Amino acid sequence: MDLFLQLVANGLVLGAFYALSALGLTLVFGLMRVVNFAHGELYVIGGLFGWALTAVFGWNYFLALVVVVIVLGILGYLIDQILIARVRGQGEEPTILLTIGLSIFIANTALLIVGTTPVTVASPFASKPLILGPVVITQARLLLVVICAVLIAAANLLIQKTTLGRAMRATFQDPMAAQLVGIRTPRIYGFTFALGATLAGAAGMLLGSIYVVEASTGGIISLKAFVVVILGGMGSFAGAVAGGLILGLTEALWGGYVSTGYVDAIGFALVIVTLLVRPYGLFSRRAERA
Amino acid sequence: MNAQTNILELRNLEVCYGKLRALNGINLQIREGEIVALLGANGAGKSTALRAISGLLAPASGDILYCGKSIAKRRPDLIVRDGIAHSPEERHIWPELSVRENLSLGAYCCPDRSLAEQRFESVLQRFPRLRERLSQLAGLLSGGEQQMLAIGRALMSGPKLLLLDEPSLGLSPLMSQEVLGALRELCQQGITILIVEQNVHSALSVASRAYVFETGRVVGEGSAADMLGNPDLLRAYLGA
Ligand SMILES: Nc1ncnc2c1ncn2[C@@H]1O[C@H](COP(=O)(O)OP(=O)(O)OP(=O)(O)O)[C@@H](O)[C@H]1O
């Protein structure tokens, strides 16, 4: 029983982290419908940047985080306006090819600069374990779960309750109508992608103090983020949280009771089953009239 | 501005989709306070003309004058701010946004909250059905209700010139009369209206003048009364 509780706690923490690492993709893929295979690389850039600033240059962690957020925002805006804008409205294939190319480019550039050695972000969070009854969890992890919850709630508020968020949803649902009410749609695309990149980078840096950051791990991070977004039903933040938790719990329980070998395959099995049973994801609402 | 001023003027307007030229030198004038109809067969270029006016399409040549100033190369958001609202063909409401969100985005360019609130009330007064469905997703409205929403959304920007593309598409005769009646009232409130309509008789029942389009050209124009009294014209171009 104690093992079970510990595994559930691990799974929930892992799930929250999955939700955090998929937050940017929830915006970019779920809402904006850009199939962004470079998501994981943006995450890695955030992690590597955070490592360079904190561990190499000895900057304050929070200052470094602010810099990472700003740099990734600018990078994301430029990627959208210079690259993605060229294939906008031409269907999914050109975007997929473009972002795959971009991910290869970023991953190899990162390998060139920092090499293959795993690095960690120097963080001020204590790794002292907290003992809650039968469950043990480090302070750092608990704090990150809280940050994760705050970020997800903030992103959700932005999308659901603000005029900007409404303009974003309107633009992705019907760009022509958005133009007709005076929304500057090119900016909305750029801003959304920038926000997605920022969230990916911030997740990379936040989680880079718990796990290692490696230049070559972008691919698997992208794939798991896609799993979370698809499980959650494309573009819903609550869905992404649920998707993350389901993935985290399943992986933790499978790893604890069955075998650690196939843990990474679990998510993809989940997605296949979900798509067969509920093609729109577990938590989506549709406004299609019969 | 007096009643004789042109609020909108198209001069030799040419618009292309890639290599295909959809408008071949259109000339037309609309005076302030008028309702003008654009008539013509499918594919004649009526919707294209509206898209060019609202800035969705850039003219290949020619000019678009609004209140005497060229808006031919202006961004669509600035054209909305100038006072031109376009309710497009097939409505284009946002299906997964609520009715309330659809309407409030119509006032996206209006920084004055209380003014937007005032317009919101007057739209709901004009289309009371929408009030009962404010929190419903717009995609779940009936076709006619969606049409009201599209017109309401256009009104939320507080336009001086309203472009309506087939507002009675898919409406029952009764509902269509209701919409046309609303247009007359809007016109009395000082809004100039340019309307594209397939149904010649209902178009001419609200419009004071009309232009007939054929394959990207204007092939006829006149007052509504003259057109209704000219069966040859109606038959030749409109099959009415
Ligand atoms: N997006 C587009 N790409 C290419 N050609 C287009 C496009 N939209 C319209 N056209 C062409 O331009 C011409 C004029 O189209 P337009 O939509 O303006 O016609 P319309 O008069 O509004 O017709 P309808 O009464 O059927 O709505 C048509 O020949 C049409 O095929």
Ligand SMILES: [Mg+2]
């Ligand atoms: Mg048309």
